[in-house]
Amino acid sequence: MIDFLIKSTLSLIVVLIVYHTLLEKEKIHQFNRFYLLFCIVFSFSIPFITIEIIQDTIPVAIKKPVVISGEPTMTIVNETTNYWLIILWSIYLLVTAVLIFRFISNILKLTNIKKSNPIVDYKDSKLVLLKEKILPHTFMNTIFINEEDYYNRKIEEELYTHELIHVTQKHTFDILFIEIIKVLFWFNPIFIFYKKAIQLNHEFLADEKVVASYNNVPFYQNLLLSVANTNANYYLASNLNYSITKKRFIMMTKTTSRITATLKKIAIIPMLTTIFLLSCGKKVEKEQIAQEPTALKTPINGMEKYFEDTTFRILDEKGNTIANKKFNELTTEEKDNVPPPPPPATEDEQKMEGQPNALNNTKGPQFIDINIHNDTIEKAYKGKEALDLQPTFPGGMEAFYKFVGRNFKISEQAAAVKLKGKLLATFIVEKDGSLSNIKIRKDLGYGMGDEAIRVLKLSPKWTPGKVDNKLARVEYSLPITIQSGE
Incomplete structure (x- = not known):
């Protein structure tokens, strides 16, 4: 906002x-x-x-630049009520409601006046004849005038023409548009100046038509001056004597060449x-994204292949199933509890079975139960209520570590000094799975903290955590080891 x-x-x-x-x-x-x-x-x-301007960057080629050291710790974020925000919203809604009531009341007032007084058709408009002494003013397709002046023909043709322009060019819609915006954004004074500019422009348009129709500028100017001290009637109506200033009089005699007008219009574009x-x-x-070494991929692919059709049932401390996952969705902690696959067959066994590799051609069991309740999680919460389901990165925490390692770029300055050390980042996994409140608690300088924030902002949405089977905000503390040397 x-x-x-x-x-x-x-x-x-x-x-x-x-x-x-x-x-x-x-x-x-x-x-x-x-x-x-x-x-x-x-x-x-x-x-x-938002327009994304893509820039190619050349990352510095460094061996093993980023390492996630240790398990990230988690803390349940208690939601607090922001009373100041509630007070501000209450004030805004109260003032807005008053202004809406005022706006609707003025429209109803003009409508009721129209219904309760005689109406005369006049060209493309309707004349509402009022007993009170007023100047002509316009709302929608209606011109409000004094009944006595109308019948005694005391209203000059120039004034009728002026008001008819407001009707035919539908200037009321502009006024209603800016008034609605003023109601909603009453705290922003810029719209007061916009309304003045719009209304003055309406008068320029009406004056231009009168001057073109009657070609008697001095008479029209004197006519406007004669009614200059009369008060305006309604702020939603177009009033004849609005802003009778030097600007309007100068504009009546001013000419603008076509070249000047075109150039100024074009100047708006840039x-x-x-x-x-x-x-x-x-x-x-x-x-x-840097390619991972083949040596790291081989054993992981072998495990994934073996457990491809296996469903891992994650259990709580009472043995109840709280989640079903595939192997690549498991966290590092959960993978530590996965029983290892059988060793590859010997050469004699492979010859007997006619298979090149027993591990790649056998499948794991259909189900494996994993109990995730352990001391590590209890220590992380320090006695607070434990999560029923901890937030999980798509593909598991191991995939998250790889994501950070692939996307993290070491600056040239850090590479030049062979920077080594550990920074600590914290972030909150929101109820919708997005990361927020990303902060660096311990920085190493050389732009490493900003880089960690940039990478975490690139993260896809996580599976959010739960407490008592309700979505919860969970804060993570993530240690990142920077190793910019060989």
Whole structure:
């Protein structure tokens, strides 16, 4: 949420500054209307978009750079209630509810006024005749005017034309859009400036049409000045005298060449592209996974082949089955309790059986029971309630060790000094299996701590742990030995 607010607000500020400095002073009002609305949607969208920029990296070739030493320890993370967060959300919801009520009340008020007063069809709009002394103002396809002024013909044609532009160009939808955003993001003052910019642009559009239709700028300006001190009626309506400032008067006589307008429109493209790339771009190193030595693979493949069709039933201290796993899903601790396969047949036995290798051509039993309840786990929890099911990396902890070893890259500086030592990383396996709160408790420098964090962030989701058959957050402490020399 914080990331969304920061990215969207920074983008909103930049594009609004560009609007005021580059576009607002030019007579390209239709384009500016689209620009202001588009930039709000654009700024809200970019926090949800990520573009991965892949960079090739050349890892330093080092023999046995990373070793996982010892078993990782686990601790159940007790969930605590963040009362400050609850208070902040309560305040937000309360203020938002009040603003929503105000917003709906104003719409209902305008609707009720329309229903309770005489209505006259006028071109593409409807005129609502009110007893009270008011200036013409517009909401949706309705123009609210004073009944006496209407019948006495005291309302100039220029004013009707001005309000009709608000109707035909559907400016109310823009106002409703920005008001809804202000209700939801009332704590962000940037939208106050966006509403002012949008409303002023609406007046530019209406003024432009009046000037083009009647070609009498001095008369129209004097007409606006004569009503300048009248208060606005409703904040959801388009008001005739909104922001009667020097900007509007200057804009009535200003001209913008087609070349200037085109160049300024084109200049927006690199600006939006830069914001997009800076906000959404994420550099990702292309992983170059080192091949493991063949000597290490051979015995593992032999075990996996032998136990390929075997189901390992993991038992608790009472002998109850708590999990069924295949061999490659077992943790290192569980593999230590796996009975070894029979030794390969002798040459005479192979000749008699006509098989090149007895181990590769025999299968393990259908089921093997493994009791995982031991002192190591009890010591890890220090008397706290034990896990019913500990978090497991896909393929088991041995696969996790290999994953870290394959992806961990030693920096050139660490390789130059032949760095050796042990760093300690901690992380939490969340209820959804993702890793969070990754921290380095003991670092060796030379960027090794940052590298450990990077590798752990690459981890696929784990099978989460359980306490009392409920998903639990579990903290791991992982010692990593760095061996950058030969």
